[in-house]
Amino acid sequence: QEFCEDIPLIGRTVVALDYINEELRPMTTEVRIIRDTGSEENLDAITVFHLPPQVYSNGSVTFEHGFPEAGKFIGLVTVRGEKEEYVSRFPFSVGAGGKLNLPYIIGVIVLAAVGAIFFIRSKKNKTEAA
Incomplete structure (x- = not known):
């Protein structure tokens, strides 16, 4: 099943992110999933998953992560070029059940x-x- 916002159940999840703009393909992409604590001061302490910066020339980033418990999280996707940086935040919940x-x-x-x-x-x- 595909979910664009919340993930209804805990456990193994496959996440797929696709670039909308072709210009992003030669840039590095870093992905973090952090617990939504209301503060992002110490990213390392609240990070539950980290995908180091890498170039995805096919324009698609896919990874697996197991969520052992329900909660609120934020996906942070950082795309860096030589002179530019784009950061996207995707808040989502895990384990809240299906609608x-x-x-x-x-x-x-x-x-x-x-x-x-x-x-x-x-x-x-x-x-x-x-």
């Missing part, structure tokens, strides 16, 4: 109720015919 899809749940309940009514009526008709 309920209420129309889907109501649809399943209605279908189950209609199926149960149909089954009971057909069984009743067979009993009366006998």
Whole structure:
């Protein structure tokens, strides 16, 4: 499954980041996942995952990380060139559960109720015919 914001369950997660702009490909990209503590003063102390700076000429960064517990995190992606630096912050939650899809749940309940009514009526008709 793909999630663009929050990760509903703890455990192993595959993260894929794709460059939007071709100009970023020759630059180095560094990725950090940090605990959202409200402060980024000591990055090393709050870092839960670090991917050192590297050039990704194909324009895609993919890595795995295991989240052992639920919480709020921030993905920090830093792209550096000779004279420029771009830092993107992506706040996200892990282990908060999936969002309920209420129309889907109501649809399943209605279908189950209609199926149960149909089954009971057909069984009743067979009993009366006998």
